[in-house]
Amino acid sequence: MTATEFQNGDALMLIDLQNDFCPGGELPIGGGDEVVETVNPWIERAQAAGIPVFASRDWHPEGHVSFEAQGGEWPPHCVQDTEGAAFHPRLRLPGDAVKVTKGVRFDQDQYSAFDQTGLADELRRRGVSRIWVAGLAQDVCVEATALDARHEGFEVMLFAEGTRPVSAEGGRKALERMREAGVEVVNGG
Ligand code: VGL
Ligand code: ZN
Numbered sequence: 135m136t137a138t139e140f141q142n143g144d145a146l147m148l149i150d151l152q153n154d155f156c157p158g159g160e161l162p163i164g165g166g167d168e169v170v171e172t173v174n175p176w177i178e179r180a181q182a183a184g185i186p187v188f189a190s191r192d193w194h195p196e197g198h199v200s201f202e203a204q205g206g207e208w209p210p211h212c213v214q215d216t217e218g219a220a221f222h223p224r225l226r227l228p229g230d231a232v233k234v235t236k237g238v239r240f241d242q243d244q245y246s247a248f249d250q251t252g253l254a255d256e257l258r259r260r261g262v263s264r265i266w267v268a269g270l271a272q273d274v275c276v277e278a279t280a281l282d283a284r285h286e287g288f289e290v291m292l293f294a295e296g297t298r299p300v301s302a303e304g305g306r307k308a309l310e311r312m313r314e315a316g317v318e319v320v321n322g323g
Contacts, residue, residue: 138176138266138293138323140183145262147283148173148189149247149269149276149297151225154211154218155192156270161211163271165298170222172296173268176323181228186260189227190234190247192275193219200243212237232256245278254286264289266320268296273304280317290317 140146151173153159156166180187192212200206212219221227234251236244247253257265265288267280276297283290292312299305313319 138179138320140180140185140266142185143261143263144180144183144185145257145260145265146176146180146185146187147247147265147267147269147279148177148187148225148227149267149279150190150192150212150271151222151269152191152212152218153220153222156222159211160209160218163298163300166270167222167224169268169270169296169298170225172323173293174224174226176266176268176293176296177226177228180266186262187228187231188234188247188253188257188265189221189225189231190236190269190275190279191219191221192237193235194237195240198237198243199241200237206243214238245275246282247275247279248282248286249278254282254288257288262288264291266291266293267317268293270298272297272299273308274300277308277312280312281315284315284317292317292319293323294319294321295323 201210
């Protein structure tokens, strides 16, 4: 599958395109900023096709359980209302983009945009049956979101050029697990 053909019943799902996941941020992912440039034309195409654009954001309280000082595995990142938690300035999110906020629980992390957010019901309510996924990080929140989407019964298309992993090896394994779960990996835009 190569060409993007958005159709009725689709949604574009952009995962965590926030400053802290881009070079210069607190948890930078190599090429994170390139992903922002890559997804912009897809946003335009989604709008032209009249399909909804969803954008998730990691939105942690200060001292979140996922941070190293609290025994978690990550440096502090995407702390609520900081510049690092803001969407990347070059991301051209439409005004009617639907924001999905996660990672807000004090007692546990939420990698997946579906985790306790009500997203699956909201997508169904809008008649969405297939989602096109891009964003960061391929081996963390993108994977978790794509797998949950499959479990919820959605068709899932992953833009290979529209995502980057924390580690190359992690990225390869994530791709494998996503493919096994029925995620279709799309090359090119
Ligand atoms: C993420 C690590 C920690 C992500 C979020 O968005 O992929 N990664 N929190
Ligand atoms: Zn996080």
